[in-house]
Amino acid sequence: MEGKEVQMNKLVLPGDILRASEAIEMIPEVDLGPPIEVPPIPPEADPKNIPEEERKFLKSGIRSRKKEIGALVLAHNYEPPDVQDEADFIGDSIHLAKIGRDSKKKVIVEAAVLFMPEMLAVMKQPDQIILTPSRKALCSLAAHADVNKILAWKHEHPKGKVISYVNTYLDVKAETDICCASTNAAKVIQYMAERHPDSPLLFLPDVFLGYFAMTVLKKMGRSTDNLWLMMGACHVHEKITAHHVMRRMALHPDAAVTAHPECGCVSKCSMLLDQGLVSEEMMQLRSTWGMLEFVKKTPAKKIIVATTVTNIYPMQKAAPDKEFIPANPEARCAFMEQNTLRNLYESLRDMKHEITVDPELAERAKIPIERMLAIQ
Ligand code: 13P
Numbered sequence: 001m002e003g004k005e006v007q008m009n010k011l012v013l014p015g016d017i018l019r020a021s022e023a024i025e026m027i028p029e030v031d032l033g034p035p036i037e038v039p040p041i042p043p044e045a046d047p048k049n050i051p052e053e054e055r056k057f058l059k060s061g062i063r064s065r066k067k068e069i070g071a072l073v074l075a076h077n078y079e080p081p082d083v084q085d086e087a088d089f090i091g092d093s094i095h096l097a098k099i100g101r102d103s104k105k106k107v108i109v110e111a112a113v114l115f116m117p118e119m120l121a122v123m124k125q126p127d128q129i130i131l132t133p134s135r136k137a138l139c140s141l142a143a144h145a146d147v148n149k150i151l152a153w154k155h156e157h158p159k160g161k162v163i164s165y166v167n168t169y170l171d172v173k174a175e176t177d178i179c180c181a182s183t184n185a186a187k188v189i190q191y192m193a194e195r196h197p198d199s200p201l202l203f204l205p206d207v208f209l210g211y212f213a214m215t216v217l218k219k220m221g222r223s224t225d226n227l228w229l230m231m232g233a234c235h236v237h238e239k240i241t242a243h244h245v246m247r248r249m250a251l252h253p254d255a256a257v258t259a260h261p262e263c264g265c266v267s268k269c270s271m272l273l274d275q276g277l278v279s280e281e282m283m284q285l286r287s288t289w290g291m292l293e294f295v296k297k298t299p300a301k302k303i304i305v306a307t308t309v310t311n312i313y314p315m316q317k318a319a320p321d322k323e324f325i326p327a328n329p330e331a332r333c334a335f336m337e338q339n340t341l342r343n344l345y346e347s348l349r350d351m352k353h354e355i356t357v358d359p360e361l362a363e364r365a366k367i368p369i370e371r372m373l374a375i376q
């Protein structure tokens, strides 16, 4: 009781590092809102707001310029529909990182948020050029990770190992032992716990994914006492709460549920699954790409989607006969939607905006990125 009072009196700030159990308890107390300004969503993110003539011009311009300069276009599943349609590949962060890494094209344009093309810039061949359509495409979750707090934790825990979520920038990745993405988070946590059974583990920057990390350790029969989490979150996903999901489940009892593990509903969904109250056929916590696989496989005809509403576009394409219900219809990532058909065209036309990285940071960050990509 005394410990709890001490904890409740402690001022915990976003980006602080706490023992996992304390971090989970402190979620309601900490402002997990965006630590950077969120730009407005450009009207042209919606295809209806671009005159049809211009859309045709931009689409054909993108196709011919791609051929002319030998470019590959990659787009994340959260990108506006028009951008996804013009991409050579769409996918989640890890999927796109692998495609980009293995591509021999001279120019790679990645329509996503900065940490993704930044990874390609780290792994590229010397003569390749990595472009992003918009420099405003950042990430509130990545902005929560404060490298000085990580350095302080490492100083206090010389045997500690750092697991960074892929939504981080190179300064943080350079201080990381291994990265993970939502696709392989469980496997990476398991791998690190088995390889370093006596080391404190720091998982960052997402406290909700941190909860997921705790459940992985518990399922392995391991103590979570040596797990540390950072108080960070995505401003879009933390607003997709258990209430949103439970309300939709009550309204649509025949619907399956798929949720991204960055969501505020992650503890509730994990609890429903762990207690066998919902089957894996009807509920899964998956990456943005894993969700597409799930919607094809589940026998349910209706699916409640707990992530950004833009991810419903590729889902609808993957399973055209199914109905998709957003858990929170307001969930949109304004950062991802900074990339539009217009600036994708301009990016290819003018070879902008090139992503360059500090060579010393890149060399150090490449190690945890490659370790992540080696774990399927
Ligand atoms: P994925 O790795 O699932 O693509 O997630 C990245 C992301 O930013 C989700 O908000």
Ligand code: SF4
Pocket: 113, 138, 139, 140, 141, 142, 167, 234, 235, 236, 237, 262, 308, 333, 334, 335, 336
């Ligand atoms: Fe970052 Fe959240 Fe946008 Fe994903 S949805 S890119 S975590 S701000």
